[in-house]
Structure formats: structure tokens, C-alpha cells
Amino acid sequence: EAGVTQFPSHSVIEKGQTVTLRCDPISGHDNLYWYRRVMGKEIKFLLHFVKESKQDESGMPNNRFLAERTGGTYSTLKVQPAELEDSGVYFCASSQRQGIGELFFGEGSRLTVL
């Protein structure tokens, strides 16, 4: 069974451009989470989907970030326009059960904004 996959693995863009990151969770996992690590800091929560609905998006830093999960399958995280401080690694995770459910992580998408 395929694990959580993320694309692209690395993206280099210029300030002001747009980037879209994609996460394919494990099939059947209703819960999908986005996290990011920037500037060598701790990983921080961004948002949580349950199927196609945003359960919690309190970690989204500002309105330049837009996450979607159409049809409750894969999710995209769009950054528009990208700023230098958005550089970091964006991780996606999925789980079958919320709460104490086991999390499965993707390899992460490294974003470099020049």
C-alpha cells in the first residue's frame, strides 16, 4: 500500500510567485494534516482536514496560504504570493482516526523562496 506522498519534493521560486504543494494521503484516511518547519524552528501545525472539510485551520499564517481538499482525497496547499519567510519544509500527514490515531507522514516538500 502506498504511503503518504508529497509533490514536489523541492521547489525553488522567486518572491511574489505562486507555488502549489500537493499531498496524497493514504487511501481511506479521512484526516489530513499540514505542518511546516521554517528557519530551523520547531515544526508547526498549519491545518487539519476531515474528508473535504477544514476541521481546524488555526495554524495558517495568513491569507496568502490556501489549502483545499476537493473530494476528500488529495490536498493542495497554495502560497500566493510567496514571501522569503515562507521558505521551509512542508509536511503532510494522514490518519484514519482523529485524536489518538496513528499518523503517517509524507517525505515533505522543501520550498525555497529567493
Next chain:
Amino acid sequence: KNEVEQSPQNLTAQEGEFITINCSYSVGISALHWLQQHPGGGIVSLFMLSSGKKKHGRLIATINIQEKHSSLHITASHPRDSAVYICAVADSNYQLIWGAGTKLIIKP
């Protein structure tokens, strides 16, 4: 002060040594995760704990809910165990609060 504190931040040991990494947290939690990240790689979930102790191969994780403390132990450490080990706690809203990680290097 971070809500999740790990110690040590860096640890270098010789192959075969017994390794302990500690995690203390200050919030109420529903579960605690230990995760592993290899250089340039993704994150792998090692354990999810809500009480007691779990063992998987040479890895052992314990949690003391009253003391808000967890430890990850590696027995008979090997160079392939070299990685960053991260403690993350799931709060009452099931959000993960992450520790800064412990960078472990095992020398042959």
C-alpha cells in the same frame, strides 16, 4: 518556554551504547508521539503513547502522565540509528505541538 522540551539537543555516542532522549511537556495531552527524521528525509512515526510503555525492536518509549514526561530509549545503538528524534504531543484539540528534536549521532 516551549510547551514541549526535549533533552539533550545533541547527542553523540559510540555504537552499542544505551541511549536515552527525554521529553517534558506542560500542556494537557491526548497522546504523545515519538518520530524519527533522517537527514534529508521525511518523518517516520515510531511510537504513539497515551500511557505506560511500548517496545519495538531496540526502541522503548515510556510515558509518565502525572509527571508530564516521556523517554525514548535505544538499546545496543547502531550508526543507522543516527537521526533527529522528535517528541510531539497531541493537545485536547488533537493538534500536534512539536519539540525541537534531538540530533543523535552514533559513531562506529
